Amino acid sequence: MRLRLFAVQAVAVCSAALLLAGASLAGEIKGKVSVEGLKSAENIAVYVDTIPDKKFDPPAQHPLIDQVKMSFSPHVVVVLQGTTVDFLNSDPVGHNVYWPSISGNKKLSHNLGTWPKGEKKSFQFSDLGVASLLCNVHPEMNGYVVIVSTPYFAVTDKSGNYEIKNVPPGKYTLKTWSENGKPTTLAVEVTASGATADLTVKK
Numbered sequence: 001m002r003l004r005l006f007a008v009q010a011v012a013v014c015s016a017a018l019l020l021a022g023a024s025l026a027g028e029i030k031g032k033v034s035v036e037g038l039k040s041a042e043n044i045a046v047y048v049d050t051i052p053d054k055k056f057d058p059p060a061q062h063p064l065i066d067q068v069k070m071s072f073s074p075h076v077v078v079v080l081q082g083t084t085v086d087f088l089n090s091d092p093v094g095h096n097v098y099w100p101s102i103s104g105n106k107k108l109s110h111n112l113g114t115w116p117k118g119e120k121k122s123f124q125f126s127d128l129g130v131a132s133l134l135c136n137v138h139p140e141m142n143g144y145v146v147i148v149s150t151p152y153f154a155v156t157d158k159s160g161n162y163e164i165k166n167v168p169p170g171k172y173t174l175k176t177w178s179e180n181g182k183p184t185t186l187a188v189e190v191t192a193s194g195a196t197a198d199l200t201v202k203k
């Protein structure tokens with residue numbers, strides 16, 4: 001009798017602990033982006049828009065954009081506002097990095113200069129928006145830095161799939177940005193088990 005009571009208590013304590021753990025567990029937002037009128041569903045930024053009264057510290061680790069085989073790699077990089085990005089040149093020719101504006105604001109244009117293979121330069125992106133990266137030595141090169149206000153973002157793979165990890169439960173606005181498509185917005189509710197959100201990006 002005593003043993004059984006102990007067992008019941010133990011189960012109750014364990015259940016309570018699991019419930020508590022569940023409440024603080026972060027979920028995933030995942031899904032698939034379909035496109036209408038665009039060649040590919042790859043390289044579409046999917047991110048949680050500004051959360052009222054929430055500020056996030058930029059990561060200590062710098063994302064890297066490589067200039068390799070005459071292209072910016074990755075082609076699209078999403079960062080939290082305030083993040084410092086490292087730009088590396090891996091090609092045996094000199095490459096330049098500049099952006100003529102951030103989301104059309106020419107006051108935020110910047111030229112990092114031109115540098116040889118193996119060298120890196122860094123820049124801290126403090127303004128929200130999209131920087132269109134260009135190289136003034138090779139006009140065919142381009143890439144993008146998408147600066148957002150939360151650390152909850154992803155970029156779609158070749159099939160349009162994406163996965164945003166470690167999102168606390170709550171109601172959010174999910175947005176997309178793509179090179180040639182219109183931005184899209186979707187309300188999502190994340191529970192402890194996450195959320196699935198499929199989106200369509202139109203030209």
Ligand SMILES: [Cu+2]
Nearest residue numbers: 095135137138
């Ligand atoms: Cu170049």
